[in-house]
Amino acid sequence: MAEKQLVSTIKYVAASKQAFFLSEVIPYLDKPLPVHELFSIISPKLPDLGLRAKQIDGDFEIIRIPHAQPYLLSLEESKRQVAFFSARIIPDLLARSIEQYITKKVGKEWDDPVIIERLHRAIVAQKDDYWKPARGRSLQYTKAYSVLGYLAYHFPVYFVQTEYLFMMLARDGLLKKSMTILDIGTGPGVVPLAIADFYARLDDARATVYSLERSEEHIEAFTYLRNAFVPRGGRVSVKPPVKTDIRMIDLAALPDKIDLIIFSNVLNELLDVSMEVRADIVIQLSERLAPDGSILIVEPADKENSTRMRSLTIALLKKGLSIYGPCSFIWGSTCIAPRCWSFETAPAIKLSRLMETLAHCEDSYRYVNTDIKYSYAILRRDMLKRESYHLSAGSRFLRFSKLHLHVGKRINVAGIKMSAELGDVRSHVFKLCDGTAKTSVYAVLPSYHITPENDLITSAPYGSILELRNVLVRYNKEHDAYNLLVNRNTHINTINSQKN
Ligand SMILES: C[S@@+](CC[C@H](N)C(=O)[O-])C[C@H]1O[C@@H](n2cnc3c(N)ncnc32)[C@H](O)[C@@H]1O
Structure with missing residues (x-):
């Protein structure tokens, strides 16, 4: 159990940092252990995680193994x-x-x-x-x-x-x-x-x-x-x-x-x-x-x-x-x-x-x-992600898992566009996901509400991360889904995450 928690904590930290010290993960563990004990547990697993360690003054610096040079198209x-x-x-x-x-x-x-x-x-x-x-x-x-x-x-x-x-x-x-x-x-x-x-x-x-x-x-x-x-x-x-x-x-x-x-x-x-x-x-x-x-x-x-x-x-x-x-x-x-x-x-x-x-x-x-x-x-097998965008508790966005508490209200959310057009010319519909919902979530944009400030919902490619400010939450009973109504007061921008 301790090993499982250590591995997942190291994976989590390594996903956001190129290098960190093993001692930094101790506060996240239910059962804190001395650094050298943590090292003996984790060291056989590091290559599989795409990581390597360097001993520095009684601690261990954990560094991501650089990836092979990507072949980029001319x-x-x-x-x-x-x-x-x-x-x-x-x-x-x-x-x-x-x-x-x-x-x-x-x-x-x-x-x-x-x-x-x-x-x-x-x-x-x-x-x-x-x-x-x-x-x-x-x-x-x-x-x-x-x-x-x-x-x-x-x-x-x-x-x-x-x-x-x-x-x-x-x-x-x-x-x-x-x-x-x-x-x-x-x-x-x-x-x-x-x-x-x-x-x-x-x-x-x-x-x-x-x-x-x-x-x-x-x-x-x-x-x-x-x-x-x-x-x-x-x-x-x-x-x-x-x-x-x-x-x-x-x-x-x-x-x-x-x-x-x-x-x-x-x-x-x-x-x-x-x-x-x-x-x-x-x-x-x-x-x-x-x-x-x-x-x-x-x-x-x-x-x-x-x-x-x-x-x-x-x-x-x-x-x-x-x-x-x-x-x-x-x-x-x-x-x-x-x-x-x-x-x-x-x-x-x-x-x-x-x-x-x-x-x-x-x-x-x-x-x-x-x-x-x-x-x-x-x-x-390593922790490379297409997107490194992360939100934390203090951010000004609502998690999809909390939408049920805000039906009828205007809110800000961030999520990934997970579909092409599901609606029609009169009403555009796109699936959104932020990884927290237990119920499907859709952005709905009536075509007469399209503005340059919100039309990214239609033009952004599949998989884009979008921030949507000022959307109205509606519950769709028939489909057991939440609709986020986009109107001319909604502002949508996309996030271009840095890849390592
Ligand atoms: C729908 S075809 C897909 C072929 C190809 N990959 C494509 O995308 O067009 C599925 C293939 O998987 C093979 N297949 C299904 N079960 C398999 C198994 N247990 N072992 C090996 N091949 C299997 C089938 O014989 C078939 O050739």
């Missing part, structure tokens, strides 16, 4: 990425390779009406299965058509989505010049192939990408697409996927000091195990992470998968990982993710030739998948 590299995001379509070579793979697998041209009809059926079957309650789902990808349907319907969106996520990692300084990456549940290689494409627009960054997958059909598709799309001897080396079940992983067979572990749309497919077991799988894999490495979890944005994923991240926090973003616990206390449905969006992709062909029919909407919506979290 102007030219950024321009190339922006051009890709303007086009928002999978590269032609990859699109053709998918078509050729379908032709090879089915022994007929991919656009033969019989094949298109079979792909239609595979897509519908996969979607029907997805929307069954978790226990009734049977996603196994053992049949050729389930993977061909995935290539036609899901691949393009998840491919472009991964590129958006890499752009975010690059902007956050979480990419390094040379990286070891592990993709869990890689399917037909969506993530590794998107990485190869993203890196092709960088000048001299390198990556070695490993992956795990249990479905042979997926592995076969991945291998074909990799050979067709990823240049041999290039700056990105995509290793052949390892066939394994991630519920029974042989850690020793994995690379060490991994810079980035990705779970993209996979944890929700572990249907037969509890949240606790899913969290343990992530924790187990995190042992192979470099001290300054990141874990990226991505899940579909639908309510069930999104809320479950957010609860999973809180379970991971309790098991010792820290959350880099998008959540930020600005009052210092950890949230309990109450029904937290929060997702990021990006502009829809353009149709590939294959999807256009699938859409030449009566119910075309059933075969077209272009919307990008995803829930994500980045976790770390």
Whole structure:
């Protein structure tokens, strides 16, 4: 217990200070111990916390281990990425390779009406299965058509989505010049192939990408697409996927000091195990992470998968990982993710030739998948956070956990924008979070009240920290939620936290 409290106190202090003395944490401990005893408890844990100690006059200075130099995109590299995001379509070579793979697998041209009809059926079957309650789902990808349907319907969106996520990692300084990456549940290689494409627009960054997958059909598709799309001897080396079940992983067979572990749309497919077991799988894999490495979890944005994923991240926090973003616990206390449905969006992709062909029919909407919506979290073993903004008891803002005491009153709050537009042109609605609420909180701005002083609520990107002064608290009984009404007297500003 003493050890647990010491670790969490050190984590807390280290999150706000580059260096501090071990003696400084003594006042925060229920059972104060002499410095040398504290040191013998904490010293084996320091490297995992991204910290090191230096003895100075009977005390120990605790210092953050500097992170590897981030790979920051040059102007030219950024321009190339922006051009890709303007086009928002999978590269032609990859699109053709998918078509050729379908032709090879089915022994007929991919656009033969019989094949298109079979792909239609595979897509519908996969979607029907997805929307069954978790226990009734049977996603196994053992049949050729389930993977061909995935290539036609899901691949393009998840491919472009991964590129958006890499752009975010690059902007956050979480990419390094040379990286070891592990993709869990890689399917037909969506993530590794998107990485190869993203890196092709960088000048001299390198990556070695490993992956795990249990479905042979997926592995076969991945291998074909990799050979067709990823240049041999290039700056990105995509290793052949390892066939394994991630519920029974042989850690020793994995690379060490991994810079980035990705779970993209996979944890929700572990249907037969509890949240606790899913969290343990992530924790187990995190042992192979470099001290300054990141874990990226991505899940579909639908309510069930999104809320479950957010609860999973809180379970991971309790098991010792820290959350880099998008959540930020600005009052210092950890949230309990109450029904937290929060997702990021990006502009829809353009149709590939294959999807256009699938859409030449009566119910075309059933075969077209272009919307990008995803829930994500980045976790770390060190305490690096995207935002370092903190509020304390004396600040002039009200915690969301106290909103019930202020219904009908005008107040000041600070929180993170945790959604894109949830309202409409007449009334803008955005989810807000400050990490303390047990009930959902929304900012509501009627369009006739928009002013230059409050329109940041609409324009600030997902994940921004906002201070809202002079909002009216309303309780929405129907949705058991609090609405913070923004009007023309409300002033909103954003906080650009310093990153270390
Ligand atoms: C929805 S696909 C996601 C593929 C890819 N990551 C993406 O984002 O498009 C889920 C993948 O996880 C794999 N998967 C599910 N459970 C697994 C397990 N227990 N072990 C290994 N792979 C698993 C499936 O075979 C499938 O390829």
